[in-house]
Amino acid sequence: MIYKRSSQLFSEAKKVIPGGVNSPVRAFKAVGGEPVFIERAKGAYLYDEDGNKLIDYINSWGPLILGHAHKPVLDAVIEKAKKGTSFGTPTELETKIAELAVKMVPNIDKIRMVNSGTEACMSAVRLARGFTGKEKIIKFAGCYHGHSDSFLIQAGSGAMTFGTPNSPGVTQGTAKDTLLAKYNDLENVKELVEANKDEIACIILEPVAGNMGCIPPVKGFLEGLRKICDETGILLVFDEVMTGFRQAAGGVQERLGVNADIVCFGKVIGGGLPVGAFAARNEIMNHLAPDGPVYQAGTLSGNPLAMAAGFAMLTELHDNLEIFESIDKKTEYLHKGMDKVLNEAGVSFSINRIGSMISVHFGKEPVTDFQSSVRSASTGKFNKFFHGLLENGIYIAPSAFETWFISEALSYDDLDKTIEEVGKVAETL
Ligand code: PMP
Numbered sequence: 001m002i003y004k005r006s007s008q009l010f011s012e013a014k015k016v017i018p019g020g021v022n023s024p025v026r027a028f029k030a031v032g033g034e035p036v037f038i039e040r041a042k043g044a045y046l047y048d049e050d051g052n053k054l055i056d057y058i059n060s061w062g063p064l065i066l067g068h069a070h071k072p073v074l075d076a077v078i079e080k081a082k083k084g085t086s087f088g089t090p091t092e093l094e095t096k097i098a099e100l101a102v103k104m105v106p107n108i109d110k111i112r113m114v115n116s117g118t119e120a121c122m123s124a125v126r127l128a129r130g131f132t133g134k135e136k137i138i139k140f141a142g143c144y145h146g147h148s149d150s151f152l153i154q155a156g157s158g159a160m161t162f163g164t165p166n167s168p169g170v171t172q173g174t175a176k177d178t179l180l181a182k183y184n185d186l187e188n189v190k191e192l193v194e195a196n197k198d199e200i201a202c203i204i205l206e207p208v209a210g211n212m213g214c215i216p217p218v219k220g221f222l223e224g225l226r227k228i229c230d231e232t233g234i235l236l237v238f239d240e241v242m243t244g245f246r247q248a249a250g251g252v253q254e255r256l257g258v259n260a261d262i263v264c265f266g267k268v269i270g271g272g273l274p275v276g277a278f279a280a281r282n283e284i285m286n287h288l289a290p291d292g293p294v295y296q297a298g299t300l301s302g303n304p305l306a307m308a309a310g311f312a313m314l315t316e317l318h319d320n321l322e323i324f325e326s327i328d329k330k331t332e333y334l335h336k337g338m339d340k341v342l343n344e345a346g347v348s349f350s351i352n353r354i355g356s357m358i359s360v361h362f363g364k365e366p367v368t369d370f371q372s373s374v375r376s377a378s379t380g381k382f383n384k385f386f387h388g389l390l391e392n393g394i395y396i397a398p399s400a401f402e403t404w405f406i407s408e409a410l411s412y413d414d415l416d417k418t419i420e421e422v423g424k425v426a427e428t429l
Contacts, residue, residue: 001050001052001390001391001392001393002050002052003034003036003048003050003052004050005037005049005050006034006035006036006037006048006049006050007034009037009049010034010035010037020035021035025397025398025399025402026398028398030383030398030399030400030401031382031383031386031387031398031399032383032387033387035398036048036049036052036054036390036395037049040069041056041068041069042067042068042069043067043068043069043409044056044067044068044407044409044410044411044414045068046068046395052393053393054390054393054394054395055393055394055395055410055414055417055418056068056395056407057394057395057396057397057404057405057406057418058395058396058397058402058404058405059405059407060267060272061267061397061402061405062210062241062242062246062267062268062405063266063267063268063270063271063272064272064405064407064409065245065246065268065313065317065323065327065356065405065407065408066313066316066323066407066408066409067407067408067409067410068409070271070313070316070409072312072315072316073271073272073309073312073313073316075312076308076309076311076312077273077305077308077309077312079308080093080304080305080307080308081305083304084304085303085304085305086300086303086304086305087304088299090302091302091304091307093304093307093308093311094113094302094307096311097113097307097310097311097314098110098111098113100311100314100315100318101265101269101277101279101314102279103318104245104249104250104314104317104318105244105249105250105251105253105254105263105279106250106253106254106259107253107259107260107263107281108263108279108280108281109280109281109282109285110279110280110281110282110285110286111265111277111278111279111285112277112278112279112285112288112296112301113275113276113277113298113301113302113306113307114275114276114277114278114296114298114301115274115275115276115298115300115301115303115306116146116266116274116275116276117145117146117239117241117264117265117266117267117276118145118146118147118148118276119146119148119276119298120146120239120241120264120265120266120276120277120278121145121146121148121151121204121237121239121241121264121278122146122148122150122151123278123296124202124204124237124239124262124264124278125137125150125201125202125204125237126294126295126296127262127278127280127284127285127287127288127294127296128201128202128235128237128261128262129201129202130287130292130293130294131201131235131284131287131294132201132202132233132234132235133201134198134199134200134201134234135177135199135201136177136178136179136196136199136200136201137150137177137178137179137200137201137202137203137204138178138179138180138181138189138192138193138200138202138203138204138234139151139153139178139179139180139181139203139204139205140180140181140182140183140205140206140209140370141180141181141182141183141369141370141371142183142209142211142212142215142369142370142373142401143183143204143205143206143209143211143212143239144206144211145204145206145239145241145264146241149169149170149171149174150174150177150178151178152166152167152170153166153170153175153178153180179192179196179200181203182369182370182371183205183209183212183215183217183368183369183370184215184217184218184221184368184369185369186220186221186224186225186228189203189224189225189228190228193228193232193234200232200234201234201235202234202235202236202237202261202262203225203228203229203234203235203236203237204237204239205225205237205238205239206238206239206240206241206242206243207222207238207239207240207243207251207252207253207256207258207260208242208243208247208252208354208355208357210242210243210357210402210403211242211401211402211403212367212369212370212373212374212401213352213359213361213367213373213376213400213401213402213403214352214353214354214357214358214359214403214404215352215367215368215369215373216352216353216354217256218368222252222256222258223258225258226258226259229261235261235262235284236259236260236261236262237260237261237262237263237264238251238252238253238260238262238263238264239264240252240253240263240264240265241264241265241266241267241276242266242267242357242403242405243255243355243357244263244264244265244266244267244268244269245265245268245269245313245314245317246267246268246355246356246357246405247354247355247356247357248324248355249317249318249321249324251263251265255355261280261281261284262278262279262280262284263278263279263280264276264277264278265277265278265279268313268314268317269310269313269314270306270309270310270313271309271310271312271313271314272309272313273303273305273306273309273310274306275306275307275309275310323408324355324356326408327355327356327406327407327408328355328356330356330406330408330410330412330415331353331355331356331357331358331406332353333412333415334358334406334415334418334419335351335353335358337415337416337418337419337422338351338360338418338419338422339351340419341419341420341422341423341426342360342422342423342426344423344426345423345426345427345429347362347381347426347429348362348363348364348379349361349362349363350363350365350366350367350376352367356405356406356407357403357404357405357406358403358404358406359400359402359403359404360382360385360422361373361376361377361382361400362376362379362381362382362385362400362429363375363376363379373400373401376400377400377401381429382400383400384425384428384429385425385426385429386398388421388424388425388428389418389421389422389425392421392424392425393417393421394417394418394421394422
């Protein structure tokens with residue numbers, strides 16, 4: 001495929017935008033090469049500035065569960081825009097989307113809208129601290145909760161020591177309140193809780209991880225965390241920014257039957273517009289301003305266009321629950337197909353999948369946490385795999401540390417074509 005115009009646009013972008021992108025992972029740094037500039041998209045396909053058509057497995061990093069430019073979502077936004085784009089006052093639609101979310105998600109009474117997943121997680125942690133009066137938090141190596149300071153803590157620190165910042169600009173003072181644990185390792189969490197008795201406000205995690213590849217929780221992990229929290233008064237925060245309204249209508253809480261105390265949303269809840277949200281039971285949410293002392297606000301929070309897109313998206317999902325089964329089946333089909341052709345090619349690999357999230361790892365050992373994900377990425381095969389697929393019209397995330405997102409817009413023909421290309425690329429690895 002030719003990427004001449006993308007390349008020119010990237011050169012121009014780099015002169016006026018840091019690294020040429022407004023979010024780092026878009027720059028293809030991990031896999032090498034230059035990013036593809038997209039001109040438009042429809043359904044399962046992206047069309048780039050050079051006229052190439054790509055089958056999309058990123059779907060804007062998760063929001064577009066029904067594919068690009070989905071008509072009911074698009075119509076809702078267009079109609080709303082005609083009435084004005086922002087008022088900075090309450091609107092009826094905010095209540096309607098909140099009612100729908102509370103109906104779909106188990107174990108929540110109230111929900112507050114923000115503008116991104118980062119804001120959702122940042123605010124959830126502040127609320128947890130305000131509610132419990134404790135300052136420390138536990139996060140897991142390899143889990144991503146947005147770019148707010150408390151979460152940018154280096155993986156690989158000794159589990160019993162305080163975190164150290166892995167981005168300049170995060171102070172030691174902030175970092176020392178973030179304790180790092182190993183994903184899928186309950187014993188490690190127990191040790192941290194024991195060593196920091198009565199100091200921990202919350203344990204935050206992706207209940208299905210998608211930011212170190214797709215890594216499902218091992219059996220008993222979430223249940224074990226729930227038990228630890230129940231015994232100690234620590235709040236359990238599920239970051240369902242990727243998994244909310246995707247792993248089931250009610251997210252991982254519903255799919256795996258474990259309740260969280262605070263749940264964070266993003267991506268699907270905004271239907272492709274900038275939305276995040278966090279939710280909990282009344283006793284916790286009532287601590288939030290203006291009813292309670294924990295401050296949190298936003299000029300464009302609950303913005304009419306974003307709410308129109310989100311409401312249309314959630315309504316589609318709520319009224320067509322069979323979509324969840326359908327995308328899971330498509331993902332399973334893709335899994336089986338890739339399994340076959342990768343085996344035939346004789347490469348060492350493992351595929352992780354749960355619901356409509358899936359990732360391919362190259363290496364002999366299973367990928368169950370950040371360390372094993374890093375080891376598989378270090379084989380270097382992923383980068384070749386990525387570029388091989390891109391050259392043949394298949395667009396997966398440009399990093400081994402990302403999940404693929406399956407959309408309902410993908411047809412079985414698209415999946416067959418993908419499996420065929422995976423097979424061809426695998427022969428070259
Ligand atoms: N949490 C998770 C699990 C995420 O995957 C992301 C973004 N990929 C975020 C939080 C941050 O969301 P945003 O990029 O909208 O700030």
